[in-house]
Amino acid sequence: MYETILVVEDERKIARLLEIELESEGYRVLLAGSGNDGWLAYREGGIDLILLDVMLPGLSGIELLRRIRSTDAGTPVLMLTAKSSVEDKVSGLDLGANDYITKPFQIEELLARIRTAFRLAGRGSDKETYGEWLTAGSLRLNPDTREVERDEKPIQLTQREFDLLAYMMRNKRLVLNRNQILSAVWGYDYAGDTNVVDVYIRYVRKKVDEGFGKELIQTVRGVGYVLKDES
16 A cells, blocks of 8 residues: 655646656545645545645645644655745744755656655655666666666766656656656746757667667657557
8 A cells, every 4th residue: 555645735737747646656645725625634644745835825834834743743744835045945844844845846856855755754665665676678777876777787867868767667658748748857837848858858769779779768659759668
């Protein structure tokens, strides 16, 4: 049984994106659109981690965190906010937040921070433990150590290339369109051209496919891209 994550976020687009991505990782997701609803959901119990926006209607994220920490010091809380000042971060961390991530964020970075929070809290499931590798044939990727190799040969990727490959490996055999990839890797509010996906696909292909025989990253005409196993 996988962990339950409570997402307290009033922006519906962001909340829905988080729900889709977290459920694809195997988490159970509960959504709350206000601080008051978040408090009620938390009081129901069974929450393993909370993603908490600071700017909420009614009860603020900071006040909700204060209430939670008055009785619960163990449940990991990650703050999500558009605010990036030192004062905002300090106030959240002083009240007991485990981590702080500023919008806009990349899904892969958020997923890594969630795994880290679970691991530090001793709650990580066997699904994504420290040092576990994602695989596609002879291609292997470690989300925690950010190592990549194929045929046991190490491959050096930039941060963006790594995030792109990690997203495709988590969704291997699924056809992903450019907008899905943009939202997951570049952030939900990326306003640039979708052609950037094609450019980075070429970069990653050059490093993980060329010289290794079978190509794992394949183009699906008129739709997008898919990463397949060698088999």
